[in-house]
Amino acid sequence: MCVVVATVTALSAPSEIRVRFVNTPDGKDVIAKASAGDILINVGDAAGVRVPRACRNGLCRSCLCDVVESTGPVTITACNTKLAQPENGGELVVDVYRMSSKEDKILASSMSRFSDGWEDEFVPDYKRNIRNGMGEDSVRRKDDFSKPDEWTTYEPLPSFASQARRNPVEQPREPFKAANDDDDDDEVTFLAAWSDDIFPDDPNVPDSDDFNSAIVAGLAPWERVW
Structure with missing residues (x-):
């Protein structure tokens, strides 16, 4: 029974992957050990190969590197690539020659101000x-x-209502008659543009009488400065 349990545990354990980083900035190959499912950029950080990055989803394309396969190199983004066991069971070769370019060095230097996981801390x-x-x-x-x-x-x-009228028109509010109707009972009054219910306690808002007196005075809207 113990043998069976040990066998099942060995089969379910993640397989170890040998990763070789080539064309690093110092010219030396770096070998790291990882497990299937590990993020490539994290494996590089643990091994001392800090691939430039400016995001964590591959959109910035700063962490581009090439994985050398049997059919040739494949360009991938290291920040969101999970490792898998190579088909031949050998090493996983990752070419990071782009790290030697001047632009990537500048980018790596600027992003060094941020800690890992800064996206979550923001x-x-x-x-x-x-x-x-x-x-x-x-x-x-x-x-x-x-x-x-x-x-x-x-x-x-300051609201526009706080700008008082420079030349107030002091005239009483007058009623007007409905159109085509001479009956005095149908007289109605202009409604204030802003009622006291809207601005009950704001001393900067002109009184409704000021609005009506300006209208009665015949001032055009563009001649009234509130």
Whole structure:
């Protein structure tokens, strides 16, 4: 029974893959051992062959390298390529000659500022509780992200309603009659463009009488400056 269990365990264990990186920047071949399913770029990092990268899904094409197969080299992206046992059971040869180019060296240097997994650590602004508002709910955000406990209150931007009319027309509101009707009972009054229900406590919003008096005065919309 023990022999059977040991045999099953050996069959289910991941097979070891011998990976050889050739044409490295220092000109020496680097041999690493990995298991089936390992990501090639992680295997290279563990062996000291840090292939340039700027993403983790292959879109940037910075981690291109060639896997030498029996039919010839195949270009792959190391960041999302899982290893598999070669058909002949020998070494898996990975050509990283692109690491010697000037552009890749610059890219590798710039990305060295970021730690592995920075994509998962990044927190967008909307998750930092940065929100826009007006009035008492003024904009509140972190002024300095190096001091997460200190907050700065920002006043809202001045609204167009705060720009008072330069030449107010002081005339009483007058009623007008409905079209084609001389009956005094059908007199109706202009409705205010903005009612007090919308802006109950905002002193910067012009009163509805100001709107109506301007209309009665015969001012065109482009002549009224609020």
